């Protein structure tokens with residue numbers, strides 16, 4: 585959970601994760617997303633823990649959660665199992681860092697923007713480049729990304745600087761059979777479902793792969809990047825999903841849509857005090873208090 589090339593705001597470091605779980609144990613009821621009760625259990629609000637993408641560095645934490653008797657749900661990208669740097673954001677972060685350090689790489693990278701709407705300066709940093717790419721059409725983005733993979737990508741050097749950027753294998757997933765850890769779908773190739781023409785195939789293909797590989801039902805989904813539209817939601821329902829998660833940072837209400845379950849994206853920045861230690865007050869402010877205020881503003 586300390587991947588060097590993952591975009592900012594995606595990772596929780598190991599000591600902070602353990603402190604967070606310890607805090608949740610005392611104040612919340614950690615429950616399966618699939619069996620979440622609409623009302624607080626025993627006076628404690630319910631909370632479910634999910635992991636997106638199936639990163640290999642999640643494994644120790646999944647085992648620790650299971651040993652402690654806590655359920656968790658991992659959303660797998662079924663076409664990108666057991667791969668190094670499987671997703672383009674990590675490859676782009678690596679490339680942006682190369683461009684920050686090497687003027688020639690920066691010049692060649694910027695030359696590749698010609699004919700596109702993309703604008704980026706190395707001083708802007710990787711996050712700005714990622715956001716600019718997400719605003720391009722899927723077609724324009726795919727063309728640029730495959731060109732960059734051809735011209736710049738150097739897997740050994742990237743893996744040397746970030747050896748944790750790989751996904752788990754089906755065998756590693758199967759090792760959790762019969763435990764508190766379960767697996768759901770995060771599509772076949774992690775496209776932005778509101779932009780792709782293949783949403784139906786991505787949704788059904790991934791569900792079928794999880795069921796075939798793990799020999800258990802797969803009725804849970806996380807929309808990649810949280811992107812959804814009413815048409816995407818309908819496609820998820822048609823593909824057989826019963827529960828689907830967004831990345832909208834709210835609490836699920838008792839009568840909330842089970843195919844649009846909001847979630848809080850946890851990262852160290854939302855959990856630690858200025859000295860880098862887990863802080864219950866920071867957690868409560870960045871999640872619970874903000875969610876409560878958002879609910880009140882819609883009443």
Ligand SMILES: [Zn+2]
Pocket residue numbers: 636637770774808809
């Ligand atoms: Zn994802």
